[in-house]
Amino acid sequence: MSLLREIRFTLNGVARQVSVPVTMTALAMLRDVLHLTGTKYGCGEGECGACTILVDGRSVNSCVMFAVDCDGRQVTTIEGIAADAQWQPLRESLVEHGGVQCGFCTPGMVVQASHVLSRDPHADRQAIKRGLEGNLCRCTGYKKIVDAVVAVADAGGKVAP
């Protein structure tokens, strides 16, 4: 119904070209148009972090970003992080530290944690807690998530594959 616009961008390292309504959010495009369902809807208002993606290396709540604003950008979703050996230690750390319960917040947490660690591979506990402040989790009480990220930071952040 609404006006369509064609955009080109790099999604998880692959060039994509899609037509999207100008009113569509990046979250809806990822989930409903491109069928990448790892990015979650938790609130649609930029308040929970479940929809976190990276756009040109910055973490963004995709539910409050227009899809058309992905045009010309580098977009990374949880699917991209999951396929990236660089972040395997982070994912494993979350698993091993018990940072995953229902798991609904987890993709957003992983993307956000990767962002925190990219900026500061040796981030300390306080910085990590602050970095995850925008990501809500109802199950874990955060401690094990923070522990998991701290463990990766202690090991030097990015561990080469």
Add this chain to the structure above:
Amino acid sequence: MSPVTVARQSLIGRRIPKLDAPEKASGQTRYIQDIDLPGQLHAKILRSSRLHARILSIDTAKAAALPGVHCVITAADVPEQRPIGVNKDQLPLKTDRVRSYRDEIAAVAAESPEIAEAALGLIEVTYEDLPPLVDPRLSKQPGAPILHDRAADNVAMTFTYQNGDVAEGEAESDFVVEDEFSLHYVTHCCMGVSGVIAEFEPSGNLTLYSNTQVPFLHKREFAELLGIDPGRIRIIQPPIGGGFGSKLDIYPFEPICIFLAKKTGRPVKLVFSREEEFLASPTRQPVILRLRSGARKDGTLTFRTVRTLHDNGAYTSWGATTPFVMMQTFSSLYRVPHCDYFTEAVYTNNPYAGSFRGYGNLQATFAVEQHMDKLAALVGMDPLDFRLKNAQEPGEVTPQGMHFKSCGFKDCLTIAARRSDYADKRRQYEAERRQPGTVKRGIGIASMLHVGGGAKIYPSDGCGTILKLDDFAHVTLITGASEIGQGSETVLAQLVCEELGVPLDAVTVVNNDTDITPWDVGVHASRTTFIAGNSAIGAARKAREKILLAAAKVTNLAAEQLDLRQGAIVRSEDGQLLMPLAKMLRSLHFSDKAELVITSHYYEPPSQHQDKEFKGDVSAAYAWATQVVELEVDTATGIVRLDKVTAAHDVGRVLNRLGIEGQIEGGIVMGQGYALTEDLLVEEGVCRNPNFRDYKLVTAPEIPEMDISFVETQDGEGPQGAKGVGEAPAICMAAAVANAIENATGVRITSLPFTPERVYRALRAIED
């Protein structure tokens, strides 16, 4: 060559990562929101825009004419609908009257959620307002609007429990205290919003993709509601984005989605927005609670009189029944010879409450544990000593009939107090109150009792298991128990490994399809580890016996001389490897008496239904905990900052250390939210903050340091000695925070939550 020996390896008590965590951490897990069926339509619900009104007309013509709309329904289109809920006091689609803002009036199925939403805007409803009733204290006043014809006094439910004679108890008391406590609305805030997908086959069979916590009970209820045979309903439970009790009742969106699927002949998916989740999913039960308690000079408790007013909201869900649990805390957490408990749940036009982790116990504990501190002060005892003097001990049977076969309460109290240095700090902080400076430190203690071995609420509290051994020694555990993120699948797999000596990755757990899984009463009452665990152990033991008997024949040893370790059959005495388990199973598999599918069940745990007076040993085991909170209060701003929580939990036995810590940490932080930040503001029946901006969940930087100890009482009936723990950790927090604020400031606050404004006002009120 010396023989190979194999050591016994136990997974019990170890830190075992959740089996489904790798998939979740890579975003591959498909939640209900992520499932789309071919040909699927999307549904949206039109809700009332009036608090209390008669529906004069509904015109759906324009909505139905919108391109892409397949179907619009109102109550008139589904004459077959039946009342739902605990009191069966609401229809999924309301007929001629709405009683709250969330009331469902019409629903649309369309090609996309956007079209469905647009169609809702085209439905024209005319109302005639009726006088509202939003204050539960006024529900029984003469002339109050009557919400349901069946309840001319607006009383939805009452609960009465008594033991002893409170008048006698009062006469024996040297000290009596009485307070009114007021407990607010909070809501589950599962990160995954509610959703359901319904699909009918041409045969009339219905498949529901649902996040229900009670699939087998709901199968029956849906069947009644639809007038079809329960055998025709299959419930598939995709991974759930959080439960916490929110999915224990049928709520109108589910039958509505089913009606739409039936009408359209297409799969229909209905998923809430976050705003809708706030407005139209259940809350925790708000309670106004008056408690009168007494003690003798020597510190013995004498009596408790409890009167609670539950705001039932417009309809009745599980929230109204929380007295089941509340009265246990009043009657049985401590030894109280005389107890008189009464609850009245009254209808209003407000939101209605469901079950929520802790089920009334947060509210009851908030009151009881504050009175324990108050009485201790009057008696002149340290609050810890006062509690120890009145605490339950192993072997006691309370006047309400609860039998505490294992009970680590006193250990919980002493361990939490010692590890937090409670007694010294309490005195020190009290002394520091008068010193200059606006930031005051405080420490507070609270304890709880909760069911830990199931709860006999339904006709059965059982769970079935099917265990399948394949010819490569891979085990499939098919359990009735649902997984809601708490890690039940991992614990059940561990219990199976323990019996069969197979590695964890040799076990697959199937737990999400009522066409496959055996019956279970559902995930609630912290029952899954205990009940489903015992059921799984039963099946695994049968399998073990079968394998060892077969192995005995081959090895010429007695079955008793054999053991299963690390995927092998070994001689018990020295661990000598006799043969790989896979080899044994392969040969069994292709023999004529193989029967490598084993069924078992745990019907019934040794617990009792309560009688009409609510007396009876309702659980096979009971969980205990003490939590000590340390905090700072800024008296200039009213801001409370949690520093540390020291928790000691009687969990029977730790099965999965990682999982149980996760349950306790998550519960503590949920309790922190209840105490300090979360507040669903309901004003004149309207929810004012249906979003995470204004409804404040605790965030990562705000969590306290957590020191968790386990008291392992090895419950005789528990699976490997374990007891349930899911709800326990959320229960004490608000009470402990209240006591800590009192320790810091000398001011006791009896209403939640402790927002800066409330604390600030309470402090000023004392100064005035």
